[in-house]
Amino acid sequence: MIKEFRTFIAQGNVLDLAVGVIIGAAFGKITTSLIEDILNPIIGLALGDADFKEMKIVLKEAAGTAPEVAIRYGNFLNTIIQFVLIAWVIFLIVKAANRSRQVPNA
Secondary structure (H helix, E strand, O other): OHHHHHHHHHOHHHHHHHHHHHHHHHHHHHHHHHHHHHHHHHHHHHOOOOOHHHOOEEEEOOEOOEOOEEEOHHHHHHHHHHHHHHHHHHHHHHHHHHHHHOOOOO
8 A cells, every 4th residue: 555655645646736835835925925016016106105905994893802803905906916916827827838839849
């Protein structure tokens, strides 16, 4: 059983998947920083000093120990921007990989 497990782990697909997950997690952090630390301040400045993290619709104000109830659409916008940026970069990577695999016509 240990030998079978070792064979399974040593397969290229499993190792490629593990590397992909690790690189994907790191890329996610880079994208989050790009959005939150670079793009959001620029967009916020263009919108009149708006901070995406503070953009929300308050449904119920905080009272006593009860917390505020709000729809935090600014965080949602951050997530959408991150998704679009990651999807765009993945598209470019796949496009470049497909182009490199094409055999030139002889």
